[in-house]
Amino acid sequence: MGTVNHTDISHTVFHLLxxxxxxxxHMWISIPFFISYITALLGNSLLIFIILTRPSLHEPMYLFLCMLAGADIVLSTSTVPQALSIFWFHAGEISLDRCITxxxxxxxxFISESGILLVMAFDRYIAICYPLRxxxxxxxxxxxxxxVGIFLRSYGTIFPIIFLLKRLTFCRTNILPHTACEHAGLSKYACNDLQVHIWYGxxxxxxxxxxxxxxxxxSYVLILRAVFHMPSQDARHKAxxxxxSHVCVIILFYGPGIFSTLNHQFGYKISTGVHVLLANVCILAxxxxxxxxxxxxxxxxxxxxxxVLFLKVI
Incomplete structure (x- = not known):
């Protein structure tokens, strides 16, 4: 599976390192990966179950939170099982079609989660600035x-990438130094002109x-302006x-991604392994x-x- 420099050869099978x-x-690294994945599955599944089965939680804020929990399950399931199979069984071989999928x-x-966080900010804006409405x-x-709009936007913007990648000739190498496939990491091993990929990305x-x-x-500038115009300190504190919770989740979602991007741009002395670990933190945390x-x-x-966890048991 070494490097091949003949443009008439296009790899259809890749090897994730x-x-x-x-x-x-890898065996030691797999432990936090496994614990994080099980925690994510159990925590988000429990959250979805509670929100859907409790009529008192059928409010906009909790319904958006239910969407976020569902997206979290999909995101972690799309990546962690593949990583664990590499760590445990050295099963890093993946076809081009599976890689693109x-x-x-x-x-x-990832785009869906970003959109959900945006509408959750809109939800807080309406709740604080226009509570009666x-x-x-x-x-x-x-x-x-x-x-529906959030998921149509996310799938609609990423769907063309499938066709862009399928048109490439992967003649440089079929070895990917990562735990999962991603657009920039895969396309850079093609021999074609990548201007369309760069601009579309x-x-x-x-x-x-x-x-x-x-x-x-x-949204939060408007929220803070409304909060500081409230006459009561208790009302400000409650608002x-x-x-x-939403602010903490926003920082947790965008923070590692921004840090990882800065490392890619300026962290020239940082090893590839550290970059890959940071990328996984963005998905795991x-x-x-x-x-x-x-x-x-x-x-x-x-x-x-x-x-649910204690009273029913008793």
Whole structure:
């Protein structure tokens, strides 16, 4: 599976190395991966179950949280089992079609989560700035349409990448120094001109994640302006407290990604293995910690979790 430089040969099978330079530590590295994945599956599944089965939680904020939990399960399932198979069984071989399918779900789910975080910011904006109109504005019908719009946007923007990748000739190498397939990491091993890929990737990033970040920032500027105009300190504290969980999740979701991007741009002396680890943290941390954050900081969810896990057992 070495490097091949003949443009008439296009690889259809690739080999994922896992974490380069740390191959002898793969078994130990697999432990936090496995724990994170099980925690994400159990935590998000429990969150979805509680929200769907408790009528008192059928409010816009919790329905959006249910969408986020579902996206977290898809994101972690798209990546962690593949990584564990490499760590445990050295099963890094993957076909081009499977590789493209994996990166499609990784990128589209990431964009979906970004969109869900944006509408959750909009939810907090309406709840704080227009509390009397909250229920009439965010109806279940509108929430359903927003959910469909989020997933259509994510799948619609990533879908063309499938056809762009299928047209490439992968003649450089079929060895990928990563635990999963991703667009930039796969396309750079093609012998074709990648200008279309570069510009389309830039368009997707600017029209989805970057736009979401700007709109979330604007939402919280408006929220803070409304909060500091409240006459009562208790009212200000209560309003800010309702945003606490969402702000933590936003930092957890975008923070590692920004840090990883900065490392790619300026961390020339950082090894490939560290870059791969940081990329995995971006995928592992949010699905594992999001249910914990909302469980700890949201009383309604905390009470329902206690009821499901403990009172029924007693």
């Amino acid at each position: 896992g974490i380069p330079g740390l191959e002898d530590q 994996q990166l499609f779900f990784i990128h589209s789910t 909250y229920i009439t504005v965010l109806t279940k019908s509108l929430i359903g349409k927003i959910g 830039f368009f997707v990033l600017m029209s989805t994640v970057n736009l979401d970040v700007v709109l979330i920032f604007v 800010l407290n309702t945003c606490g 949010p699905p594992m910690l999001n249910p914990i954050i909302y469980g700890v900081k949201t009383k309604q969810i905390r009470d329902q979790v206690t009821h």
